[in-house]
Amino acid sequence: MTGETTIDVLILGAGINGAGLFRDLCEQGLTCAIVDKGDFGSGTSAAPSRLIHGGIKYLETGEFRLVAQSTLERNLLLRNAPHCVRPLPTVIPIFSWLKGIPAAIRTLFGSTTAPRSRGALLIKAGLAIYDAYGARNRVLPRHRMWGRARALREIPPLTPRIVAAGHYYDATVTHPERLVLEVVLDGLRASPRSIALNHARLDGTDGRLVRVAGPHGDGHVFHPRIVVNAAGPWIDSVNAALGAPTELVGGTKGSHILLDHPDLIRALNGHMIYFEAEDGRICLVLEHLGRALVGSTDRRAGDPDAVRCEDDEVAYFLGSLRDLLPGLGFSEAQIVHAYSGIRPLPNSDAADPGLISRDHSAPLAEPAGAREWPILSLVGGKWTTFRGFAEEVAGTVLARLGHTRRVSTRALAIGGGRDFPAEPGRWIREVAATTGAQEARVAALFDRYGTHARDIAAHEGPGPVPLPDAQHYSEQEIDWSTKHERVVHLDDLVLRRTDLAITGRLTRRGLERIAEIAAATLGWDDHRRAQEVDMTRRLLEERHRMRLI
Numbered sequence: 171m172t173g174e175t176t177i178d179v180l181i182l183g184a185g186i187n188g189a190g191l192f193r194d195l196c197e198q199g200l201t202c203a204i205v206d207k208g209d210f211g212s213g214t215s216a217a218p219s220r221l222i223h224g225g226i227k228y229l230e231t232g233e234f235r236l237v238a239q240s241t242l243e244r245n246l247l248l249r250n251a252p253h254c255v256r257p258l259p260t261v262i263p264i265f266s267w268l269k270g271i272p273a274a275i276r277t278l279f280g281s282t283t284a285p286r287s288r289g290a291l292l293i294k295a296g297l298a299i300y301d302a303y304g305a306r307n308r309v310l311p312r313h314r315m316w317g318r319a320r321a322l323r324e325i326p327p328l329t330p331r332i333v334a335a336g337h338y339y340d341a342t343v344t345h346p347e348r349l350v351l352e353v354v355l356d357g358l359r360a361s362p363r364s365i366a367l368n369h370a371r372l373d374g375t376d377g378r379l380v381r382v383a384g385p386h387g388d389g390h391v392f393h394p395r396i397v398v399n400a401a402g403p404w405i406d407s408v409n410a411a412l413g414a415p416t417e418l419v420g421g422t423k424g425s426h427i428l429l430d431h432p433d434l435i436r437a438l439n440g441h442m443i444y445f446e447a448e449d450g451r452i453c454l455v456l457e458h459l460g461r462a463l464v465g466s467t468d469r470r471a472g473d474p475d476a477v478r479c480e481d482d483e484v485a486y487f488l489g490s491l492r493d494l495l496p497g498l499g500f501s502e503a504q505i506v507h508a509y510s511g512i513r514p515l516p517n518s519d520a521a522d523p524g525l526i527s528r529d530h531s532a533p534l535a536e537p538a539g540a541r542e543w544p545i546l547s548l549v550g551g552k553w554t555t556f557r558g559f560a561e562e563v564a565g566t567v568l569a570r571l572g573h574t575r576r577v578s579t580r581a582l583a584i585g586g587g588r589d590f591p592a593e594p595g596r597w598i599r600e601v602a603a604t605t606g607a608q609e610a611r612v613a614a615l616f617d618r619y620g621t622h623a624r625d626i627a628a629h630e631g632p633g634p635v636p637l638p639d640a641q642h643y644s645e646q647e648i649d650w651s652t653k654h655e656r657v658v659h660l661d662d663l664v665l666r667r668t669d670l671a672i673t674g675r676l677t678r679r680g681l682e683r684i685a686e687i688a689a690a691t692l693g694w695d696d697h698r699r700a701q702e703v704d705m706t707r708r709l710l711e712e713r714h715r716m717r718l719i
C-alpha cells in the first residue's frame with residue numbers, strides 16, 4: 171500500500187468519457203488519477219457501431235443541439251485523429267416517396283410511439299438540414315440523392331424494392347479501443363504527475379480517502395478534491411459504492427456481428443448502408459478492417475458485466491440483411507466475431523428504447539455526511555461527442571477548484587494523429603530510410619498507428635517476424651505494445667491493442683505465441699501464461715462467438 175496521494179480529481183472509469191475528461195484536466199495543469207476496473211476502453215467504448223457521426227437520426231427526435239455538437243465534433247476528430255477517424259460515404263435506401271411525414275412530426279413534438287418509415291422527401295429534408303449543421307469546420311462533401319437506377323448500379327445486390335437512395339458522408343473510427351488508450355496516454359504526457367491505472371478495483375472509501383487495489387497487488391490511497399464517476403452503465407453501482415446511491419442510468423443493450431463475406435465487402439465498395447429494418451429501427455452495415463460490420467440492436471439492458479450477442483439478435487441481423495440484399499447469401503457460419511455493449515442512457519420511461527435521448531449530462535452530488543468531496547456523474551453521451559462533453563465538465567471542475575482553462579482541446583491532435591504529415595508518402599519513405607524497415611511495412615504501420623508507426627518500425631527494424639496465422643502483425647509489434655501500452659492481461663492485447671480478435675484472424679497458435687511474447691516482458695511463469703491463454707480463449711468463445719482453430 172502506497173501512502174496517501176493528494177490529487178485534484180479522481181476519475182472512476184476509463185471509457186472514452188473518463189479518458190476525455192482526464193486528458194482535458196491534465197492539459198489544464200491539474201493532477202488527476204483515472205482508474206478502471208477493467209482495461210482502458212473495455213466497457214461500452216469498445217462496443218460502438220464505430221461511427222463518428224453527426225447523428226442524423228437525432229433530427230427525428232428534435233435533438234438539434236446534439237446534432238449541432240456531434241457534427242462539429244465529427245469534423246474536429248477527422249482533423250485531430252486522422253490516423254483512425256476517416257470519412258465514410260453512406261447510402262440510405264429509400265422505399266417510398268412520401269411516407270413518414272406525419273409520424274416524423276409527431277415524434278418531433280415528443281411522441282414516443284409514432285410508427286416510423288421514412289420516405290424520400292423526409293430523407294432529402296433531413297440530409298439538407300444535416301449538411302447545414304455540418305458546415306462548421308466542414309471537411310466532408312454535401313449529400314446527393316440517387317435515383318433507383320443509380321443506386322442499383324452503385325450497389326447491385328440492393329433490393330429492387332427501393333425507389334431512390336440518399337448519399338452523404340459521416341465518419342468511422344478504425345480502432346476505438348486504441349483511441350481511448352491514446353487519449354489517456356496523452357493526458358499522462360501533459361501531466362506526468364497524474365496517474366492512470368487499468369485493472370484496478372475501487373476498494374472502499376471513508377468519505378475522505380479512496381482506496382484502490384492495483385493490478386499487481388499494489389494498493390493506492392487517493393485524497394481527491396473532486397470525484398468524477400465516469401463508469402458508464404456501471405454509474406449507479408459506483409455511486410452506491412461511494413455511499414451516494416443514484417438511479418441515473420437505464421441503459422439499453424446493443425450488439426454487432428462481423429462477417430467474413432468478400433462478396434458483401436465488394437458490393438459495399440467502401441460505403442456504409444444505413445437502412446431501416448422491418449421494425450423501423452435503423453441498422454447499418456459497413457466494411458470494418460476487411461470484414462462486414464452489422465449492427466445494432468436496442469434492447470432493455472441486463473448486467474453490463476455479462477453482456478453478449480444472443481441468438482435472436484443474430485437472427486434479426488441476418489434476416490434484415492437478407493431483406494436488404496437479396497442477391498447475397500447470409501448465414502451464421504460467416505460470423506467471425508460479435509460484441510455487445512450497454513448504452514449508458516439516462517433513465518427514461520420511453521416505450522421505444524430507440525427514442526431515449528442520446529444527449530449527455532453531468533449531475534453533481536454535493537458533499538454530504540462524512541463525504542468531503544462532490545461527485546460528478548457523466549451520464550449518456552456519444553463516442554463522437556467525448557471532447558465536447560469533457561470540455562463542459564472540465565469547465566465545472568475548473569470553476570470549482572478555482573482554476574482557469576489554459577489549453578483548448580479543440581485543435582489538439584490525439585496520439586498517432588500528432589505531427590500528422592500532409593504528404594504521407596514522403597513521411598513513409600523517410601521513416602523507412604531511417605529505420606531500415608521496408609516502405610510497404612511502414613505504410614501498413616502508418617495506416618494502423620499514424621505517426622507512432624515511427625517507433626514501432628524502429629523496434630521492428632528490417633526483419634519483422636510475422637505472427638503465426640496473422641501475418642499482418644509482427645512479433646516485435648506485439649512486444650512493443652506490451653512494453654509501452656499498459657498491457658496487463660492477454661485479452662488487452664488481442665481485443666484492444668490489436669484488431670486480431672475483432673477481425674477473427676486470431677488462431678490458437680497465434681494466441682499461444684502472443685502469450686509467450688507477453689510472458690517474456692511481463693514476467694509471467696508457465697502457469698500464469700497458460701491461465702491467461704485459457705481465460706482469453708473462454709472470453710472470446712463465450713462473449714464474442716469466436717471459435718479458435
Ligand SMILES: Cc1cc2nc3c(=O)[nH]c(=O)nc-3n(C[C@H](O)[C@H](O)[C@H](O)COP(=O)(O)OP(=O)(O)OC[C@H]3O[C@@H](n4cnc5c(N)ncnc54)[C@H](O)[C@@H]3O)c2cc1C
Nearest residue numbers: 183185186187207213214215218219221401402424553554
Ligand atoms: C451498441 C452501441 C452502439 C454505439 N454506437 C455508437 C457510435 O457508432 N458512435 C458514437 O458516437 N457512439 C456510439 N455509442 C455510444 C458510445 O459507445 C457510448 O456512449 C460511450 O462509449 C460511453 O462511454 P463511457 O466512457 O461513458 O462508458 P464506458 O465505455 O462503459 O466506460 C465506463 C468504464 O467504467 C469502468 N468501471 C465500471 N465500474 C467501475 C469501478 N467500480 N471502478 C472503476 N471503473 C469502473 C468500466 O470498466 C468501463 O471501462 C454506441 C453505444 C452502443 C452500446
